[in-house]
Amino acid sequence: MTLLGYTARRIVLTIPVFVGVVTIIFLVVRVLPGDPAQVALGDYASQAAVENLRARLGLDAPLPVQYLTFLAGLARGDLGHSLINGASVRDQIAYNLPFTVELSIAALALGVASGIPLGILAATRRNGSPDVVVRVLSLAVLSLPAFYVGILLVVVFGVWLRWLPAIGGGNLGSPADQLLYLALPALTLGLLMMASVLRVTRSAVLNTLDADYVRTGRAKGIRERGVIFVHALRPALLPIVSLTGVWAVALVGDSVTTEVVFARPGLGKLLVGAMLQRDYTSVQSVMVVYTAFVVAINLLTDVVYGVVDPRIRSGYA
């Protein structure tokens, strides 16, 4: 099967996944206890005022009607308005999305750029001191939850050294400011990504280093650097790509806690805030965007699989 056909088939398969997840999101959001109208008006408001608001928000409509309205809006690209303050959800996402995207990309880049070389280093120096140090450190990082790593970094670089800002997302109009505010959150998630990539790279490279073709390469006098980067690393890329895909999805999830810890704008902070406010419209719309994110990352990973290992495409023929 051609790469184009393979990609098209993968895209078609994502549609039922997306619709299914969106439906589950819609139902789960409504199962949550708590009344958005009561949250919006506060505990001072009378029952009559709360019921009045519920009617105005359409929350008293039957569930199927609410569902169809939601799907119809989604089909038109209309994500609705916040039940709490009436703000356009699309505007809210438009403001917050760039912060999450830049955080995810920065963390991914940092994790891959440092994890692969360190993994190769550990593999080529198996059981040597660099290997031990790298393995212990990666294990330590993986043992800590993202929010804890974040707090440690804030304490060191924000409170003690005062080198980097501890909270916020920076001024959108200033790239330097943005970079400054991105440093600690990206380092938090990047470290976690690095530790995982490092361990998989080490394991995959170790496997290929013992292969016959690598020994043959060495016997033919190929320089060690060539043996590692051309003969050993390339076959090891498949598990690395696979893990990167999985971790890219996990990063989107970890970005939720990281954004809350750093009080950084982003989809995660948007989602948590909307859930606390019982803002159904915002919650389900942000979850839809998250779903789209995850589906897109998985799709991209599948396509990269097809590029790295053409045998996978043949399975679809």
Next chain:
Amino acid sequence: VEAHAREAQDGAMSTTYIRLLAALLLVTLTACAPLATSSVTPVTEQSRTGGILRVGQNASDLGTLDPHFASGTQDRALVDMVYNGLLRFKPGDTTSFEPDLAAALPVATTDAAGHQVWTFNLRHGVMCQPSEGVQSYELTSDDVVYSLQKAASKDTSAYASDYAGMTFGAPQPYTVTVTLDQPLSQALFFPRVANYSGGYIICKRAAEALGPDGLKTHPVGTGPFTFQSYSPKDKVDLVANSAYFRGQPQLDGVEYRYIADLNTRELGLRTGQLDVIAGQADDHWVGQIHSDPNLDVDVFGVGEVSTVFFNTSKPPFDKIQVRQAVVNALSRDEFQALFGSLVAQKVYSPVPEPFMAGGLTEADLAARKIDTSFDTNKARALLKDAGLENGFAFSVVTSEMPAYRVLYESMQAQLARVGIKMDVKVVDHAAMHDQIRKDVNPVVIYNAFRPSADAYLTQFFHSDAIVVSGKAPNTNFAHYDKVDEEIDGARHESDANRQEALWKQAQTKALQDVVAYPILYQDQVYARSRIVDYGHDLMSMIQLYPGIDERTRFRQ
């Protein structure tokens, strides 16, 4: 030899990688350091005029900035900076009023039909802030009447019931009249036209241009600060209103950030990225902040009163002996110790005596033979009288918020001593409010501040407010219906002394019937950089924040 050569090559390679990565990290962080110095280092002990005050509020986002719907502290604070009332609570002291948009405090008169009339003469030259499509213009009585009518309509206000039976008139451009079907005392009327809830005055043209949804995220008033921008789930920016009628504010503006996590707010304050933060009502936390020489903490009223309500319609709490036994099994000292005596004070009536007329003191309770003493032997004896010598069990739901959860957990431990088993199920805050309004809990602990004794008593003890089954269900969790006459009588009593006596009488009855057990009130706690000067003393703020106005500044 080949192996050694490979090893040497590997070693060189590993050294190169380590150096490269270390250099990259160092370069990144070092490059950030000078930038950080300029933009992050905040407020130091240097001379400063103007400046942006950066506030970290305990919330994930704004609810609504329409003042006639705003109810959360995060919204009330912003609304207070943008809007004015006809009158205002004296900044930092809610026990007295002063003119705001009105030129003087009004005096009640009676018209030809015998109705009570309050007449306000407006200040001249008060300018409505400019907004999208609407130029700044002078506020007149048309705006005030429009705003009060909006506050009085249930479609456009959550506080409409406060204005029932009021008619608003604008006989002159600078004169506003409020005519009441039933007279109100000054103590009850002034809060309705002051800078709180429905009393905030919105500008008619801006409101009409923005529409009801627009006002939720784009407030336009006459106050010291003008709305500049709203970044969803992140912050609201305000700028100084140079045309403010009390003069140009000292600050250039306010950056009001939504940070729900206390640790993050505290880190922001300690790193100097924030100047003021909402803190935690906990002595230990207050002590921690005090230990930083650059920071200070303000602990001030008004306090939110925590009261236990017994559902008298549910066995075994339908028996007065059981309710009395529970009261005698509880210790106010133990509850107070949860927060500390710096931030929590014991209270003896549902209406908090330090903040408003109508409250009862410990001595008042003794004089009225109301027994709220901590005496477990008496509690056991009462349970025996009620046929429950082996105790009993019941279940409640509570919010995950510490202000609620720890009270329930403490109550659980205290009741266990007399054989009462209370199962506590923790749910999120919104779910708790939802559940208790559905009458799920046989015992409810509720934290609330209300602006007057009338509001407290009407919402918690009037039969109309009984949850689920009342005419206008609200927060009468006790299902109590024995003090309607006193509450209604006090509401329309114009003599302040008689009115206060009726409020006290209502509470005396309720406490003698043991339908409620007032525990304590928790003060507001805000931490700030020492160079922040609010511009007024802080005793009590009805908006539950420190009060940021035209006099707030950074000290030189």
